[in-house]
Amino acid sequence: MTFEACAALVERGDPDRFRVAMAAPPTARRVLFPLFAFNLEVARAPWVTREPMLAEMRLQWWRDVVETSAAGDPPPAHEVAGPLGALIREGRLDPATLDAIVQARRRDIEAEPFRPDDLRAYLEGTAGNLLWASAAALGEPSVHRDAVLQAGYAAGLSAWLQALPELAATGRGLVDESLPAIRALAEDGLSVLAQARRMRFGPGIPALRAASLAGTFLFRAKRDPEAVLEGRLSLAEVAKSSRLLWVTLKGSW
Structure with missing residues (x-):
């Protein structure tokens, strides 16, 4: 559950945003890497299974992470959820915006143009x-x-x-x-x-x-x-x- 793990995840899975974060000041990177890693995990959730119910459950898990962190409680042990939850509890990230990102990703579950x-x-x-x-x-x-x-x-x-x-x-x-x-x-x-x-x-x-x-x-x-x-x-x-x-x-x- 480290900042470094989030950075490594973004480097592998989202190289464009990795470059953006690396071009930012070090203090900004402490926020951007966990946020970008969260986005990567949420974006992947509907694609890692062909079962709509399982995809919904994966997205709901992230909604629960955001809600739990906003309530001031630590999220489940996870390399991204930990750093993300800390930023939410510190007031650095708006839980409503994060929840909206997860909700919007539900559209990816539908194989419709x-x-x-x-x-x-x-x-x-x-x-x-x-x-x-x-x-x-x-x-x-x-x-x-x-x-x-x-x-x-x-x-x-x-x-x-x-x-x-x-x-x-x-x-x-x-x-x-x-x-x-x-x-x-x-x-x-x-x-x-x-x-x-x-x-x-x-x-x-x-x-x-x-x-x-x-x-x-x-x-x-x-x-x-x-x-x-x-x-x-x-x-x-x-x-x-x-x-x-x-x-x-x-x-x-």
């Missing part, structure tokens, strides 16, 4: 709430919550479009996977991201860097939606690292 409105609600509930939880934990004021959720939606959409071929193969793609429909999604994400970028953020900027590549991916999807369907939307790791280094040195996202 998304309509645009459903997809937006899902991505705001998952990636949006995660970005807000991390930014708020670093001190971003609540008045910026909506803008952070917008940035999170855009980041979530860019990641979701990169994974679309695999998702579609499991029945969790789009109801309409035409090129115009994909282009419209990318345009929506770019519009939302532009609105978020007009906000002057403060101490939460290290967390917001998780959305630093969203514009690049969404612009590519808009220009070449066929690349989304063919799984050609990814970037080389060196390009991702270079972009993160650039925005970190600039103090932006």
Whole structure:
């Protein structure tokens, strides 16, 4: 039940967010790694079993961890639940936001394609709430919550479009996977991201860097939606690292 275990889990399972955490100040990493590890565990829960009831039970277990910690009690012994629970008890993480992330992941249990409105609600509930939880934990004021959720939606959409071929193969793609429909999604994400970028953020900027590549991916999807369907939307790791280094040195996202 250590911070180091959370960092190792994120490094293996979510390298993009691992880089974001490592680019943040050491004090911020103490929050980001347990939070990102929690997100990874919750995101995996509906996928590790084909039995909907077992998936529901896994997600409920994490809801119970959050609820127990919010009540001031120690959570069950677990490499992520321990550090996460400590942050909740210290008031660093909002249990309501964490619970919303778990609830949103219930949609992954259903092997059903998304309509645009459903997809937006899902991505705001998952990636949006995660970005807000991390930014708020670093001190971003609540008045910026909506803008952070917008940035999170855009980041979530860019990641979701990169994974679309695999998702579609499991029945969790789009109801309409035409090129115009994909282009419209990318345009929506770019519009939302532009609105978020007009906000002057403060101490939460290290967390917001998780959305630093969203514009690049969404612009590519808009220009070449066929690349989304063919799984050609990814970037080389060196390009991702270079972009993160650039925005970190600039103090932006």
